[in-house]
Structures are given as C-alpha cells and as structure tokens.
Amino acid sequence: METLEVKEWMEFMLETIFDIKNNKKKAKEDTLQHTCIKKWLQKLRVESILIRGLKWSKLLDPEKKGQWWLSGEMMSSTTNNNNNNNNNNIVSVTKKINKESLEAQKMRQLAAGQGMNTDTRRAIFYIITNADDYIDAFEKLLRLDLQGKQDREIMRVVLECGLQEKVFNKYYCVLASKLCVHDKNHKFTLQYCIWDQYTELESMEEMRSTHLVKFVAEMVSSFTHTLAVLKKADLHDTTKLGTRKIEHFKKFFETVFVYADNLVWNTFKRIGGSPQYESVRSGIEFFIERYVIGNEKQHIGKYKIAKKALKSVEEDEDPFL
Incomplete structure (x- = not known):
C-alpha cells in the first residue's frame, strides 16, 4: 500500500464504484492498482480475518448460496441461537400461560368460596380484588356497564369481600363510599345489604360481625350513610x-x-x-x-x-x- 500513490488509489476506487453503479465488470486483466491492493491484503493475511465472524474467503466464495454474507460457522451459530431463543421464548410464554392459568384457577376457587356464583359477581370480584387501588376498581366497575338489577351486585360483592377478609381492610369502605357518592342507587343497595346482614347477627361468626361493625362505623363517620x-x-x-x-x-x-x-x-x-x-x-x-x-x-x-x-x-x- 505504501507504493500505491494516493491518486492511483482514488482512481481505482472511483472506477470500481462506477462499475458497481452500472452493474458491470470490465473484462480485462487486473490493473496495477488492483494488483497492488491484492498484495497489500495478502500481507495483512486477511484470509484469517473475521468480520463479525465472517471470513474473507467465505465472503468471496462464488459457490456460496443462500445467505452468502454469513459464514458457515456463523450460520450454524445463528441458527442454534435462534433455535435456543425460540425455545426460550416458548418456554417463557408457556410458563406465563401456566402461571396465568394457575392464578385464574385460584381466583375461580376463591370466588366460588366467597359465594360469587354468577358471571356478573365473578367479574365484579375479579375487578375488586385485582385493582391497583380503589380508583382503578371504581373506573373498571363503571366500564362493566351493568344493566338493571345486575348493577346491584356491585355493592353486594364489595360488602361481602370486606366481611370475608381475615383482617379488616378499609379499601372496601373507601370503594363503597366512592360508589355511593357517584350513584345514589349504590347507596340504597348498600343500605339493604347491611339490613340483610343484621338479620343474621345471631348466627354470624365473630370475625364477620366485627368487620361489619367497623364497615358500618366507617360509612356513618364518613357521612356516606x-x-x-x-x-x-x-x-x-x-x-x-x-x-x-x-x-x-x-x-x-x-x-x-x-x-x-x-x-x-x-x-x-x-x-x-x-x-x-x-x-x-x-x-x-x-x-x-x-x-x-x-x-x-x-x-x-x-x-x-x-x-x-x-x-x-x-x-x-x-x-x-
């Protein structure tokens, strides 16, 4: 390369680019510039050089078919990596599906255990128990767009969930208050739900009774009721x-x-x-x-x-x- 004049190098590069642009190759012997470049590359032992894992000898192989820019080693490695990645993705998705299925199964069992025996109640139950907070639950419950008597199920489920918790959770009180302020029908429904609970006090479990005490106390102290x-x-x-x-x-x-x-x-x-x-x-x-x-x-x-x-x-x- 040292013997190659800059002018001659530029002329060679421009000529090569021009030939590529016109999609042609001149049928003639190698020019001086071409010969010099080949010698320079040989001195650098480029046949052993890898470009991203690709050998020059395989890049220039006229018999190479398919993805000619990938070496055999790289193709094998890439294929294996792709296969491994695909397998990993499949395993990941499968685990996710299995996990979601397991969670869904647990939720169904929990819903059944709490008396959520209709599609409407189960839908409300899922929203309430999986919401980020009471605002998230409130907005998602509104989007259910329940019609007629189905709308009454919301407050029944809210109260039932609150009474069945192992530890009293004010989340249900705040959500109930939000619903009552939004629509007076929820307020009336909650009142009748509480009255229904009062008829069962003599046979009610102590924990449930205690939760009902706290729930109603929160409702009256917040001026919801x-x-x-x-x-x-x-x-x-x-x-x-x-x-x-x-x-x-x-x-x-x-x-x-x-x-x-x-x-x-x-x-x-x-x-x-x-x-x-x-x-x-x-x-x-x-x-x-x-x-x-x-x-x-x-x-x-x-x-x-x-x-x-x-x-x-x-x-x-x-x-x-």
Missing part, C-alpha cells in the same frame, strides 16, 4: 335483642365513641330533630343507656355529646367549631 341505617336493627325492641346482637351493636357504638368529639357530634346530629328518625333516635338512646353505658362510665362524655346532637336541629351550630 347516616345512623338511620340502624333502622332495621330494632334497638328499642328487647324481644329481638339476642346475645350476639347486643354484643354487635355494643361494639358499634363503642367504635363510634372513639372518634373525636366534633365527629361524634356531626354523626349523631345528622339524624337529629327530624320526625322521620324519631324511632331510630329513641332506639339508639335506649340501647346506649342500657347496654353501652351501664356500669361503665368511660363513654359517658361521648354519649352526652351524642344525646345533645340527637336533640339538635339542622340550624344548631356545631359547638366544636
């Missing part, structure tokens, strides 16, 4: 107050009395003064005085606030503001 939800509890009727029922509502009022004074005031005030809540108010006062206060004086202060709030009217100012 009022204490009017206790209407079907018949707290003033001693003939309907069995041991477990008494214990249940005792826990309920004790839970509410843990709240701050102003929250207790506003919770009880919401059913204060109105004639339509007269029986509910009398039942609450009777039950608290007999079963919650009794000989225990720790809740007297909160009950005084609650009792005053029950007798208040809408115009009365909040004394804790």
Whole structure:
C-alpha cells in the first residue's frame, strides 16, 4: 500500500464504484492498482480475518448460496441461537400461560368460596380484588356497564369481600363510599345489604360481625350513610335483642365513641330533630343507656355529646367549631 500513490488509489476506487453503479465488470486483466491492493491484503493475511465472524474467503466464495454474507460457522451459530431463543421464548410464554392459568384457577376457587356464583359477581370480584387501588376498581366497575338489577351486585360483592377478609381492610369502605357518592342507587343497595346482614347477627361468626361493625362505623363517620341505617336493627325492641346482637351493636357504638368529639357530634346530629328518625333516635338512646353505658362510665362524655346532637336541629351550630 505504501507504493500505491494516493491518486492511483482514488482512481481505482472511483472506477470500481462506477462499475458497481452500472452493474458491470470490465473484462480485462487486473490493473496495477488492483494488483497492488491484492498484495497489500495478502500481507495483512486477511484470509484469517473475521468480520463479525465472517471470513474473507467465505465472503468471496462464488459457490456460496443462500445467505452468502454469513459464514458457515456463523450460520450454524445463528441458527442454534435462534433455535435456543425460540425455545426460550416458548418456554417463557408457556410458563406465563401456566402461571396465568394457575392464578385464574385460584381466583375461580376463591370466588366460588366467597359465594360469587354468577358471571356478573365473578367479574365484579375479579375487578375488586385485582385493582391497583380503589380508583382503578371504581373506573373498571363503571366500564362493566351493568344493566338493571345486575348493577346491584356491585355493592353486594364489595360488602361481602370486606366481611370475608381475615383482617379488616378499609379499601372496601373507601370503594363503597366512592360508589355511593357517584350513584345514589349504590347507596340504597348498600343500605339493604347491611339490613340483610343484621338479620343474621345471631348466627354470624365473630370475625364477620366485627368487620361489619367497623364497615358500618366507617360509612356513618364518613357521612356516606347516616345512623338511620340502624333502622332495621330494632334497638328499642328487647324481644329481638339476642346475645350476639347486643354484643354487635355494643361494639358499634363503642367504635363510634372513639372518634373525636366534633365527629361524634356531626354523626349523631345528622339524624337529629327530624320526625322521620324519631324511632331510630329513641332506639339508639335506649340501647346506649342500657347496654353501652351501664356500669361503665368511660363513654359517658361521648354519649352526652351524642344525646345533645340527637336533640339538635339542622340550624344548631356545631359547638366544636
């Protein structure tokens, strides 16, 4: 290469490019430039040089067919790699499918165990239990676009899931509140669902009863529902107050009395003064005085606030503001 003048090298390259462009090759003996280049390449022992695994000898092999730019070793290696990659992809996809199938099977079993025995309930159950958060669940539930009575299944499933958790989870309360604010029909449905639960208190498991206490307490303290939800509890009727029922509502009022004074005031005030809540108010006062206060004086202060709030009217100012 040292003996090759720059001008001659450029002329050779331009001539070669021109021939390639015109798709032709001159039938003549090698030029001086060509001869010099060949000698230079031989000095560099290019036959042993690999370009990305490709030998010059195989690149220039006129008998090479197919992917002429790949050496035999590379083709073999690439083929093996492709096969290995394909196999790995298949195994990966298979594992994913098997995993998803296993998860789906577990979800079906869990849904069946929680009484989700219809397609609608199962769909709602899957959304609620697999959502990223309550907003994600809320939006996906709306997209179900359930019609007629099917829409009522949403709140039934939400409450049932909340009551069957091993540890009480406020996620279901927040989701229920979001649904109630969005559509009053959900609020009515939740009220009837709670009333249905009240009819089963005497035979209800303790954990489920405790979760129901906390759930309803969250609903009234968040102002999603009022204490009017206790209407079907018949707290003033001693003939309907069995041991477990008494214990249940005792826990309920004790839970509410843990709240701050102003929250207790506003919770009880919401059913204060109105004639339509007269029986509910009398039942609450009777039950608290007999079963919650009794000989225990720790809740007297909160009950005084609650009792005053029950007798208040809408115009009365909040004394804790």
